[in-house]
Amino acid sequence: MSRVVMYARVSSRRQEQERTIESQIAKIEAYARERGLELGEQDRYLDDGVSGKRLARPGLDRLRDQVAQQTIDEILCLSPDRLARTLAVQQVLLYEMEQHQVKVTFLNQPNLATDEQEKLWQGITGVIAEYEREVIQDRMRRGRLHRMRQGETVPVQAPYGYRYLADQASRRSQWLVVEEEAAIVEQVFAWYTDSGLTQQEIAHRLNGQGTPSPEGKKWGSTAISRLLRQSAYMGKAYYGRKSADTSQIGQMRKAGRGRLAFPRYLAHPFAEWIESQVPALVDESHWQAAQSRLDMNSQFSSRNSRRPYLLRGLLVCATCGHTLQGRTQGQRITYQCTYGGCRRPPDVPPHRCVVSAAVVEPLIWQALRSLLDQPQRLQDAWLSFCAVPEHTPNSRLEVRQNNLLLRRRRLLDLYETGAISLSEFQERLTPLAQELAQLETQLAEPAQPPFQISIELFTQRIQSALDSADVSTQQEVLRLLIERIVVSDEALSVEHIVPTIDNSRLDYTLRAT
Ligand SMILES: [Zn+2]
Known part of the structure; x- marks a missing residue:
């Protein structure tokens, strides 16, 4: 004998409180009697004052437990919105009932009969099934990760061997x-x-x-x-x-053409x-x-054309002042000036400035290492650099101040000769005066002591970076210490960031041809 139960719900919203749960029960019982069914107290699954938006409802939970245990064959319900407020929750519940071969009969809605509705229903259940599959997969994936962390399983993708x-x-x-x-x-x-x-x-x-x-x-x-x-x-x-x-995927590429x-x-x-x-x-x-x-x-590897050029941006042509460009041709890597031929400016003689990476890179690298081996020299150089008065921060401000005073004088001249009107004079004077006032207050403050750095610590860090260096780290280190390297016919002269370090001229004879 098949077991038929009822589900009824009223929400807590006031306008619905008028429709008491009793009226729903009465309607369902009347319908059951018509069909010759007798519903007892234990066949009532009721949620009184519970929102239909949520799945967690005491009456519904008990009903779903029974559905899962397959002790129920049919559920009577006044209308779909009593089962759930939103279509999605409705469909989740209906799908679940269907999986357990439980029929749901809505009194206020005849059975879905037309093809269109059937199609819609199938579409929706398909989406839900897919969603469920994803949820299950996700749960399995997480379980799998956990077991892998516990060392209980291995990755599915096994490599060759x-x-x-x-x-x-x-x-x-x-x-x-x-x-x-x-x-x-x-x-x-x-x-x-x-x-x-x-x-x-x-x-x-x-x-x-x-x-x-x-x-x-x-x-x-x-x-x-x-x-x-x-x-x-x-x-x-x-x-x-x-x-x-x-x-x-499907968005425009940031670099290159087309979509990802x-x-x-x-x-x-x-x-x-x-x-x-x-x-x-x-x-x-x-x-x-x-x-x-x-x-x-x-x-x-010189075959690797994407090999970064160690001295990229650091080498400068002594003749024209352009930065040398890295070139890889087969096995040979060079840095060369591309402005010595037809692209050269009119006042520059034709010239050829090519150095082989195999020659210049170790040379610079060695010079840098020997420099770092003497941290005291670096420190002395730095301190003497800071001690020179024109390198104090205030000297820069004073230069600016002089420039501004000069401009103010010229502006005044223009006004006096009638070249500019009073309003224009005032308009141009205001920003000048503001900056001058600002500079005066800055200059009145005591001068900052030279920037203190621990050269030992600095060189230690650089040394350790050098030992494990990949090319980009090496490049960083080079740029920390070297401003530029001027390449002439017979020598490289290294211009250090910290000046007054002698021994910056590196003679070399091996020129790339
Ligand atoms: Zn050049």
Whole structure:
């Protein structure tokens, strides 16, 4: 025998209090009697004075519990808005009832019969199902993250050399080593670290053997470097290194043309990565050796056209004063003046100013290091620079003051000769007078003592930066100390930020040709 229950609700809003819950119960009971059904006290699920916007309602909660336990076959309700105020909540509830094969009958609304309504209903339930799926996926994802943090599971995406094995009742999920692929990985590491082969050569050898790449195609140096960078091979797989940001897909690109078609990947800080232990394929010292060689390569590779020019913006042509431009042609990196030929200004003779990076970069770098080895000299130079009167901050203000006084004198002359009217004179005088007054108060204050810096600390920090330096750090250090380097035919003269340091002329003979 099927069990039929009723659900009735009135909200706390005053205009609805007139329609008491009793009138709803009476209407539903009358309808039930017509159908020959008898509803007892235990078949009433009532919410008196509860908003229909919320899902958390005592009567509704009890009803949903019964629905979930499948002890109910049909629910009688006056109208959909008694079940829920908003369409979304209504549909969530109806979908839930439907999942448990519970029929909902609304007295004030005939059953949805027309095709259009049916379609709408299906569309809505589809959306809800999708939403639910997402909620479940999200919950699973979070559970998975948690288990991964506990070391109970491994990432699903296994790199070349492994197969992911999902967890079963008897064991946790894990990566299985694929022996033939693992042998290739070992071989690649050995070739790279022991035999000193280049990535290109390794790719060539693998292709010669007929070994397919992880994508099943030919090996290239990119695939080799990706393989050498894979931390899993020394036993540590990481999860959550980056996340995809899909919010900008379809928007105009900030650089370049067209719209963004792919997600942007945002790298997460290392502290947020989740580490999993996986079977190692090479020992850690081997792996580390490969990493240092890779780092060296990326820093000094002349094939890498995106290699930053260490001295970018610092080298200046002695003949015309233009900044030299970095150029990479094949294996050769140079800095050259591009204003010595047809682009040169009329008063400049034709000239050629080209220096090879291989010559000039180590030279400057060495000079800088030897300078940093003598912090006392840097400090002396700095202090004597500050001691010279014209370098005190006040001298700058005095120069400005003199300029303003001169302009005021000229303005007065203009007015006296009748070249400008009184109103124009006043208009132009006001800002001048204001700035002059401001300067006078500033000059009346005691002069600031020279800026004190701890040169030892400064050089220590620079030294430590140099030891671990990547090119952009090196560039930063260079710019801290060097104003510019003038390149002439036979010498580089280094103009330091801190002047009065001698030994700034570096003679060199090896000119790029
Ligand atoms: Zn030039």
